[in-house]
Amino acid sequence: MQDVAETRARFIELIGMVTQAEGLPRISGRILGLLIFDGRAYSFGDLARELQVSRGSISSNARMLAERGAIERIARPGDRQDYYQIRENPYDTFLKGIAARAEKTAQDIAQLAGQLPEGMGETTARVRDYAFFYKVLAEGILIASEKVGSKPDN
Amino acid sequence: MQDVAETRARFIELIGMVTQAEGLPRISGRILGLLIFDGRAYSFGDLARELQVSRGSISSNARMLAERGAIERIARPGDRQDYYQIRENPYDTFLKGIAARAEKTAQDIAQLAGQLPEGMGETTARVRDYAFFYKVLAEGILIASEKVGSKPDN
DNA sequence: CAGTTTGTTCAGTATTGACTGAACGTAATA
DNA sequence: TATTACGTTCAGTCAATACTGAACAAACTG
Structure with a gap:
């Protein structure tokens, strides 16, 4: 102590x-x-x-x-x-903010992927993979924000 | 195009x-x-x-x-x-790294919470809430890392 | 062996951005 | 009205760090 x-x-x-x-x-x-x-x-x-x-x-x-x-x-x-x-429960707000940023990044990348021509399927797939990474990250953080309301008795 | x-x-x-x-x-x-x-x-x-x-x-x-x-x-x-x-699938590694950092932060904070005396229950609770926030964040990202292996057909 | 290519290191530079503190506008007070 | 208290702004300073490029060691080539 x-x-x-x-x-x-x-x-x-x-x-x-x-x-x-x-x-x-x-x-x-x-x-x-x-x-x-x-x-x-x-x-x-x-x-x-x-x-x-x-x-x-x-x-x-x-x-x-x-x-x-x-x-x-x-x-x-x-x-x-x-x-x-x-604030009463600031963490929920924190998490939603982080998730929103990740979601925004995912969309920015996906938007670029959409500009690639048909012939570049492989490249498009790789770029979309990267966008998918940020999308999944955002989802995971949103899942966390649902849990953060519960009690921390771990 | x-x-x-x-x-x-x-x-x-x-x-x-x-x-x-x-x-x-x-x-x-x-x-x-x-x-x-x-x-x-x-x-x-x-x-x-x-x-x-x-x-x-x-x-x-x-x-x-x-x-x-x-x-x-x-x-x-x-x-x-x-x-x-x-790398073949670098995103899984990315996510695990981010999750590990959040987990580390959660432990650092929880360790400090453990040093507070019995009488400061309210304070301890608030500090633990903050640690819990990072723990939940780490968990959410780990959930994301499981999804990232699947196909990005969204 | 001398000469070349390659990646690393590190001192110096450039850049970014946090922080300070004084000047300022506003509003309350007497 | 003059004075004081308060928060904001912003030009300037400072610190952290990304980046450069020259010097270097190691490994290859001829």
Whole structure:
């Protein structure tokens, strides 16, 4: 059993790294990690203070996360600051977003395959295989999004 | 029905962009696109010539793709050059790699959750939810990898 | 053996994009 | 109205990394 503060810090940094590996800014992941771990709303200013980053970064990253449906901005009566908290079940939204991207890629490739002449059956088949790969990937992720609503008792 | 050469060029560039969006070098994707489209083996030197990139880039990117199981290096009798061609079904390998990464992430997070004290049940639950998200993602992708062997007649 | 071809390595360059912080507009407050 | 608090924007900086190309070692050729 280790120090909670250290585990908390490690979690926040881990989510930051994971998020970065997925092509999003690291600060986005750190905001996410903080809000998930503490499970409460943070004010705009507190986010910047807690994560030691500029207010400009909080502005752009929090907005992006809110647009993606990961977090939500809430107002508090008698407080002019914006507050952010984690969404009820953000993971479903995550998965649907990833699946949509894969589906889009599949369609882009299939569209090119459709432009090839009749005589190039082999080539067309190979290109379609690649499109099929992304289509199947999207389907698999959608299957995951159905499961993610269930309880994590594994 | 457009010019095949243009469709070919577009396909190669598209795969390059897609691959880049997934965190790999764009040249890796262009090698992949070329080998998929033409469906034949290319020599090391021809790859550099066809894609207009340095031999150093071919060296590192082709090696990475071969290590990941996407392409294979083959030798031709009486030719000192290395030849590369697309693997029989590279997509299965792709998907398994992606799934393995997600599984690893799930375990990393779950390991942190296990370090939290008894009293922090709510926090532990939230962290486990996040781990569960990655676990379910990995499972969904594995399901996809089973489908990818079947024919793409959609 | 000298000369050529081939792939690798690595230092340097270029590029991409995240991040900062100051300037700004807006809205609340006194 | 003046002042303060707040979030956004954007030009500039910084860091990470893809890419180049020359130097190199190894293996082949004559």
